[in-house]
Every structure is written in C-alpha cells, then in structure tokens.
Amino acid sequence: TGTLAFATLAGLPAFASLTDDAIAAMTGGAEVTEGGIDLTAPEIAENGNTVPVEVSAAGAVEISLFATGNPTPAVATFKFGPLAGSRSGSTRIRLAKTQDVVAIAKMEDGSFRKASATVKVTIGGCGG
Amino acid sequence: GNWARVAAQQSLTQDKLLEFDTFGNVSLIHVTDIHAQLKPIYFREPSVNIGVGGNKGAVPHVTGADFRKLYGIDDGSPSAYALSHSDFSSLAQAYGRVGGLDRVSTVINSIRAARPDALLLDGGDTWHGSYTCHQTAGQDMVNVMNALKPDAMTFHWEFTLGSERVNEIVEGLPFAALGQNIFDAEWDEPTELFPPYKFFESGGVKVAVIGQAFPYMPIANPGWMFPEYSFGIRDERMQEMVDEVRAQGAELVVCLSHNGFDVDKQMAGIVTGIDVILSGHTHDALPEPVLVGETIIVASGSNGKFVSRVDLDVRNGRMMGFRHKLIPIFSDVITPDPEVAQLIDDQRAPYMDALSEVIGQTADDQTLYRRGNFNGTWDDLICDALISERDADIALSPGVRWGPSILPGQDITREDIWNVTSMSYGEAYRTEMTGEFLHVVLEDVADNLFNPDPYYQQGGDMVRVGGLGYRIDVTKPQGSRITEMTLLKTGEIIDPSKTYQVAGWASVNEGTEGPKIWDVVEAHIAKQGTISLDPNNSVKVVGA
Amino acid sequence: MASGVKPRVKVPKKAAAGDVITIKTLISHKMESGQRKGDDGNLIPRSIINRFTADFNGQNVIDVTIEPAVSTNPYFEFEAMVPEAGEFKFTWYDDDGSVYETAKKIAIG
Numbered sequence: 001t002g003t004l005a006f007a008t009l010a011g012l013p014a015f016a017s018l019t020d021d022a023i024a025a026m027t028g029g030a031e032v033t034e035g036g037i038d039l040t041a042p043e044i045a046e047n048g049n050t051v052p053v054e055v056s057a058a059g060a061v062e063i064s065l066f067a068t069g070n071p072t073p074a075v076a077t078f079k080f081g082p083l084a085g086s087r088s089g090s091t092r093i094r095l096a097k098t099q100d101v102v103a104i105a106k107m108e109d110g111s112f113r114k115a116s117a118t119v120k121v122t123i124g125g126c127g128g
Numbered sequence: 129g130n131w132a133r134v135a136a137q138q139s140l141t142q143d144k145l146l147e148f149d150t151f152g153n154v155s156l157i158h159v160t161d162i163h164a165q166l167k168p169i170y171f172r173e174p175s176v177n178i179g180v181g182g183n184k185g186a187v188p189h190v191t192g193a194d195f196r197k198l199y200g201i202d203d204g205s206p207s208a209y210a211l212s213h214s215d216f217s218s219l220a221q222a223y224g225r226v227g228g229l230d231r232v233s234t235v236i237n238s239i240r241a242a243r244p245d246a247l248l249l250d251g252g253d254t255w256h257g258s259y260t261c262h263q264t265a266g267q268d269m270v271n272v273m274n275a276l277k278p279d280a281m282t283f284h285w286e287f288t289l290g291s292e293r294v295n296e297i298v299e300g301l302p303f304a305a306l307g308q309n310i311f312d313a314e315w316d317e318p319t320e321l322f323p324p325y326k327f328f329e330s331g332g333v334k335v336a337v338i339g340q341a342f343p344y345m346p347i348a349n350p351g352w353m354f355p356e357y358s359f360g361i362r363d364e365r366m367q368e369m370v371d372e373v374r375a376q377g378a379e380l381v382v383c384l385s386h387n388g389f390d391v392d393k394q395m396a397g398i399v400t401g402i403d404v405i406l407s408g409h410t411h412d413a414l415p416e417p418v419l420v421g422e423t424i425i426v427a428s429g430s431n432g433k434f435v436s437r438v439d440l441d442v443r444n445g446r447m448m449g450f451r452h453k454l455i456p457i458f459s460d461v462i463t464p465d466p467e468v469a470q471l472i473d474d475q476r477a478p479y480m481d482a483l484s485e486v487i488g489q490t491a492d493d494q495t496l497y498r499r500g501n502f503n504g505t506w507d508d509l510i511c512d513a514l515i516s517e518r519d520a521d522i523a524l525s526p527g528v529r530w531g532p533s534i535l536p537g538q539d540i541t542r543e544d545i546w547n548v549t550s551m552s553y554g555e556a557y558r559t560e561m562t563g564e565f566l567h568v569v570l571e572d573v574a575d576n577l578f579n580p581d582p583y584y585q586q587g588g589d590m591v592r593v594g595g596l597g598y599r600i601d602v603t604k605p606q607g608s609r610i611t612e613m614t615l616l617k618t619g620e621i622i623d624p625s626k627t628y629q630v631a632g633w634a635s636v637n638e639g640t641e642g643p644k645i646w647d648v649v650e651a652h653i654a655k656q657g658t659i660s661l662d663p664n665n666s667v668k669v670v671g672a
Numbered sequence: 673m674a675s676g677v678k679p680r681v682k683v684p685k686k687a688a689a690g691d692v693i694t695i696k697t698l699i700s701h702k703m704e705s706g707q708r709k710g711d712d713g714n715l716i717p718r719s720i721i722n723r724f725t726a727d728f729n730g731q732n733v734i735d736v737t738i739e740p741a742v743s744t745n746p747y748f749e750f751e752a753m754v755p756e757a758g759e760f761k762f763t764w765y766d767d768d769g770s771v772y773e774t775a776k777k778i779a780i781g
C-alpha cells in the first residue's frame with residue numbers, strides 16, 4: 001500500500017514521433033541504417049543549456065542533429081561544401097531534459113545513416 | 129572516562145604511528161579533502177556506504193564490523209576508532225581528536241627526514257569548509273598549506289570561491305595546480321593555468337604527476353560561479369597524457385585524482401599505464417591500496433584525519449613493488465609542529481571571539497555526525513532548524529561528505545556549526561514544490577549516487593530530508609527507486625499534484641535567496657539549548 | 673540589429689597546400705528560442721542566428737542550418753581543406769535580417 005504512481009511525463013511519445021516525422025521529412029521515408037556515423041556527446045551534461053556534440057560520417061553530404069526530448073526536435077544541419085576537410089562538425093545544443101540525441105547522415109550514394117547518444121541532464125547539487 | 133583514555137593512549141605512540149621501513153626509491157605523501165580543518169576534530173566514519181552494480185560489497189562500500197573483519201582490525205582498537213563508526217563516541221573519549229594540520233606537518237616532516245625528496249600531493253577540497261576559510265576566501269588554508277610545501281594539487285570545492293578568486297590564488301601558488309580535465313569552456317581547450325601534469329625527479333626516478341580535478345564540478349556545484357571552465361572525466365585525454373609522459377621518459381606515473389573512488393576504479397580499468405592513483409572526493413579511508421590491473425589506488429580519508437605514505441620501488445621504468453601506510457592523525461599522540469601551530473593560530477586569531485562562542489550543547493547521549501548515505505544526526509538537526517526557523521513542511525539538506533562530528537555532552541560552538549555548513553552559496557531558501565517535483569529531485573540525486581555505472585556517480589550522498597519519509601530501492605533504475613513518500617507531520621502520502629512548503633540550502637541555482645544556513649542553524653540551536661534528536665527512521669532502504 | 677553581436681574565429685595562420693585544418697567559430701548571440709516566457713507571461717519572440725557559412729576563396733566549406741536548440745553564443749567547429757593561400761570568409765545570418773561577417777587570411781608555407 002501507499003505506493004505512489006507518478007504519471008510519466010506527458011508528451012514523451014509525442015516528442016518521439018515528432019523526431020520520427022522530422023527524420024522522415026529529411027529522408028523522404030527511405031530506410032535509415034545504423035553504422036558509418038559517429039556521434040559524440042557527454043554521458044552527463046555539465047549544463048543542459050550548452051551540451052557539446054560532435055558528429056562525423058565519412059562520405060556524408062549532410063548531417064542533421066535532432067534532440068528527441070525537446071519540444072522541437074530539430075537542432076542543426078551541416079551541409080558539406082567542396083572544401084570541407086572532413087564530413088564532421090561540432091556545436092553546442094540545448095537539451096530540456098535527459099534524452100537521446102540523434103544524428104542522421106545523408107550519404108553521397110543517397111542512403112541514410114543514423115547514430116544516437118543518450119545525454120543525462122541532471123538537477124545536481126551534492127558532493128564529497 | 130579518564131582511565132580508559134590513558135589506557136588507550138598508552139598503546140599509541142608517535143613513533144609507532146610513524147613507524148615505516150623505508151622502501152624502494154620514491155615516496156609519495158597524500159593528503160586530500162581536508163575541507164579547511166586546521167585544528168583537530170572528531171570525525172565519525174559512515175555506517176552506511178552502499179555499493180551498487182559491480183561495486184556491491186566491494187571496498188570502500190564495507191563499513192563497521194564487516195570492515196574490521198576484512199582488514200583484521202580488533203574491536204576497540206585505535207584502527208577501529210579511526211576507520212569504522214562502531215562505539216564512536218566512547219572510543220572518541222578514549223582516543224581523542226584527530227587531525228590538525230600542525231600534526232600533519234609533523235608526519236610529513238618525519239617522512240621527509242627518511243626520504244628528503246618525498247612528494248607531497250594534495251588531492252583538493254582544501255580551501256573550503258570552515259569559518260576562517262570562508263571569511264578569508266581560502267587564504268587561511270593557502271597560507272598553512274604553503275608552509276607544508278606541497279609539490280602539486282588538484283581541485284574541487286576550491287572553484288566555489290569563484291573563478292576570479294581561484295585564478296588569483298592559483299597564479300601565486302608556489303606549487304603545481306594540475307588538472308588534465310580542466311578546460312576552457314569557451315573554446316574547449318586546455319588551460320594554461322591548470323597544466324595536465326608535472327615532472328619531478330625523486331630518488332633518481334623521473335616521476336610524472338597527472339592531475340584529475342573533480343569531473344562533475346558544474347553539476348554538483350554552481351557552474352555559474354566558474355563559467356569559464358569545463359571539466360568531465362575525459363579519460364581519452366587521460367590516456368593521451370599518460371602516453372605523452374611515458375614518451376617523455378616518465379618511469380613512474382601518478383594520477384592525483386579527485387574523481388571519487390569508484391570512478392577511479394573504473395578509469396584505472398580503461399586507462400593503461402598509470403602506476404598509482406591517489407584518490408580523493410569520496411572521503412574513503414582504506415588501510416590498503418586497491419589493485420586494478422597494474423594500478424594501485426590509494427584512499428586517504430578526509431578532514432585532515434589521515435596521511436597516506438606510499439613508498440615505491442621503481443626500476444627500469446617500472447614499478448616493481450610498493451609499501452603503504454594510512455597514518456591516522458591522533459592529535460593527542462602526534463606532537464604538533466610548533467611553527468605550523470603558530471601559523472594556524474595566526475590565521476584564527478582575528479576570528480577567535482566569533483569562533484569560540486558557545487551556542488548550545490549536545491545531550492549526554494547525542495552524537496552529531498554526517499557521513500553515511502542517508503541522514504546523519506547533524507543533517508537531522510539542520511533539517512529541524514530549516515523546518516522550524518523557515519516554517520516549512522519539508523526540509524532538504526545536501527548530501528555532502530564533509531563536516532566533523534560532535535560528541536555527547538560537548539559544547540557546540542559557532543565554529544562547529546560553520547564546519548558543517550560553510551560554503552559560498554549557503555542561502556537557506558524557502559519555496560513551494562509539488563509532490564511530483566519532490567519525487568523528481570529525490571530520483572535525480574539517487575541516480576547520482578546509485579547509478580550502477582560509476583561514471584554517472586557524483587560521489588556525494590543522498591539528499592537529506594526532514595519532515596519527509598520515503599522508501600528507496602537502490603537496485604531500481606532512475607524514476608522508480610523512490611516510493612512511499614510520506615509527509616511525516618500528518619502521515620499522509622505525498623500527493624504528486626499538491627504543493628508543499630520546502631526549505632533547503634546549497635542550491636546550485638543563481639539568484640537563490642534566503643538567510644544563511646549557519647545563521648538558521650545557530651538560531652535553532654540557541655533556542656534548543658541542549659540538542660537531543662529523535663532517532664530518524666524515515667528512510668527505508670531496500671536492495672543494499 | 674541585435675546588440676552586442678560579436679563573431680570570433682580561430683584559424684591557423686598558415687598551412688601546407690592541401691592540408692586539412694581545424695576551424696573554431698563563436699558568435700555572441702542570445703539565441704532567443706521563442707519558447708521562453710517573459711515576465712509578462714507572454715512568449716518572447718524567437719530571435720536566433722539561423723544560418724552559418726564558411727567559404728574559402730569563394731568555395732564553400734560548410735553551410736549550417738540552425739534551429740533554436742543551438743545554444744546561446746553559437747559555436748561551430750569543423751575541418752577545412754586549404755588548397756592554396758587565401759582567405760576564409762565566415763557569415764552568420766540573423767532572424768532580424770542582419771548579416772555578420774568576418775574573414776581570416778591563411779598563408780601557405
């Protein structure tokens with residue numbers, strides 16, 4: 001008795017499908033495979049307002065980043081020009097809470113690649 | 129009584145405490161997490177220190193009788209008093225106070241007499257934790273530590289002085305301020321002020337000391353106080369630094385770390401080539417190093433209570449063997465270094481009236497202590513103060529691991545109150561929180577402590593609660609550990625949608641308002657006179 | 673024009689022909705997301721840098737589309753090929769129509 005049933009945070013499934021929608025808009029519904037793309041993000045954000053993320057996919061024409069737990073998942077799209085030294089880029093992003101960050105690369109052959117990373121955003125405030 | 133004290137101390141002598149058969153060619157002296165305790169204090173080790181995942185039941189997550197059995201320590205012995213919590217108040221009466229940097233100096237001097245080029249390494253959490261440290265923005269500690277002549281230091285609470293003050297002190301520091309993981313936040317680049325490592329010649333051996341500051345600084349403490357800096361574990365860069373110093377001829381690689389013990393254990397399994405990790409932050413005191421692969425990890429306690437000595441035999445660029453001793457600083461047994469004693473008194477002299485004012489007493493069966501995963505009695509008292517002085521339903525107090533203990537029947541001075549509360553963000557806020565948010569807070573902190581992956585552990589203890597009971601299953605994932613949250617004053621289950629008046633302190637949020645926590649606690653103790661607390665049974669722990 | 677907007681870039685002063693170099697860029701900008709409420713309870717209108725480009729001697733290196741989830745003071749780090757001596761041109765496009773530019777020369781040698 002007495003167990004508290006806390007409601008799961010409303011909106012989570014909706015956010016997830018928003019990300020799916022955004023990815024579908026990029027891929028036109030084409031198949032997205034894992035591998036061939038690296039996404040680096042901290043396990044724990046030092047500050048949810050500025051989370052460093054780095055993405056890299058050899059042979060990518062463009063790479064988009066999505067924050068699946070934000071009210072609006074789109075974050076940024078890197079399009080690589082003829083003088084790009086590599087198909088990689090880093091930026092700093094806002095994460096409203098603990099969530100998966102997803103990177104989708106559009107490859108030169110028209111295929112799509114996907115990587116994701118979970119970033120924990122914590123309230124914090126204790127220490128030894 | 130007095131006879132017990134005399135009998136107990138007869139078995140202890142300075143010579144015996146410092147006895148050490150000098151070994152090999154290099155000596156390391158490790159102090160850490162002093163938290164500005166210049167003078168001898170009492171410090172009760174934890175009775176509850178739960179390990180999770182792969183660290184369940186592993187040191188340092190062993191306490192009390194299990195700990196004594198593991199290390200062959202006799203009940204009632206000096207080691208039992210120094211290293212475990214059982215019979216704390218009676219053993220404290222017998223063996224007296226511990227620590228005091230004048231005694232620490234004597235120990236360091238004696239090691240240097242045997243091994244003149246021994247390296248003294250300070251693991252950080254040094255410039256924080258007392259009245260005088262707060263009033264002087266760390267200067268008292270800087271002055272006294274400089275007299276001990278450390279060779280290198282790394283950092284945690286120091287940064288809560290604010291980056292401007294930290295930079296000012298570090299620029300004038302007569303020894304190395306190390307942190308391979310201290311980065312410039314703006315450009316994500318290493319800083320000049322905090323180099324990753326420093327080389328030392330010791331016993332003809334080329335020793336590299338790599339610093340590792342507390343990785344979660346902007347999470348566990350207010351990041352807005354040091355926005356120019358970024359931290360993190362950065363174990364890939366640690367590996368690069370180890371490889372770099374080895375390539376430059378390092379024969380012994382020492383990591384001076386403020387990671388916390390379980391994080392250090394995990395890092396030792398990932399980064400290869402570190403011979404010795406001198407571990408800090410989680411305040412564990414271990415009588416023997418823990419071996420991970422070919423790395424030894426040394427844990428030297430907190431609050432000035434211990435000094436570790438590690439002698440190493442380094443030949444042909446390899447650590448061939450070691451000898452180690454965790455030296456407890458029994459303050460009645462170790463003669464103070466008179467110069468350092470004078471220096472300490474000089475730091476305190478301008479503040480003696482304020483420091484020594486007696487605010488109340490403990491009842492003759494009441495010990496005040498903090499260490500332990502859940503509420504300690506000091507925290508219970510602080511939570512009571514918050515509820516009564518700030519007229520709240522529920523109190524939250526941070527699960528920090530610093531703060532000396534008070535014995536039964538002892539005066540509580542203003543200094544004692546500051547020793548368990550002083551910080552640069554000590555505002556005691558009062559706010560409304562929904563039951564749901566309270567749950568989120570408890571779950572968040574619980575995951576920082578009980579996440580089975582050590583890299584997610586921030587090394588504090590559970591947030592202390594007053595006026596609130598709960599059940600915690602430490603084996604569950606975040607979001608489902610905490611159940612049965614109960615408002616103690618009515619016995620009602622906490623309603624997620626209802627709003628409660630919550631008082632707390634040490635918020636990491638900028639702009640937090642309220643009276644200072646030490647004033648709140650002082651006012652409460654003054655009204656109580658004699659402190660006698662009801663036993664706290666409000667947290668039910670499952671899965672430990 | 674938003675006030676206090678200041679671009680900064682880190683580009684090596686020289687490289688060998690054909691080298692790949694790392695470039696870091698920052699621009700001070702509050703990046704108002706359009707999702708925050710002001711003191712009056714109303715949403716503060718969105719005002720962000722929405723695009724960033726880097727070009728070298730007229731050829732594109734990278735072209736970034738930016739959403740409000742990019743942090744205050746947008747930061748970008750990327751790699752560029754340097755086929756010859758010349759000049760990098762960096763351009764930031766603000767929601768309010770402002771365009772901020774800065775340039776950095778690089779020598780070969």
Ligand SMILES: [Mn+2]
Pocket residue numbers: 128161163253409410411430529530
């Ligand atoms: Mn500490």
Ligand SMILES: [Mn+2]
Pocket residue numbers: 127128253284285342386408409410
């Ligand atoms: Mn610490």
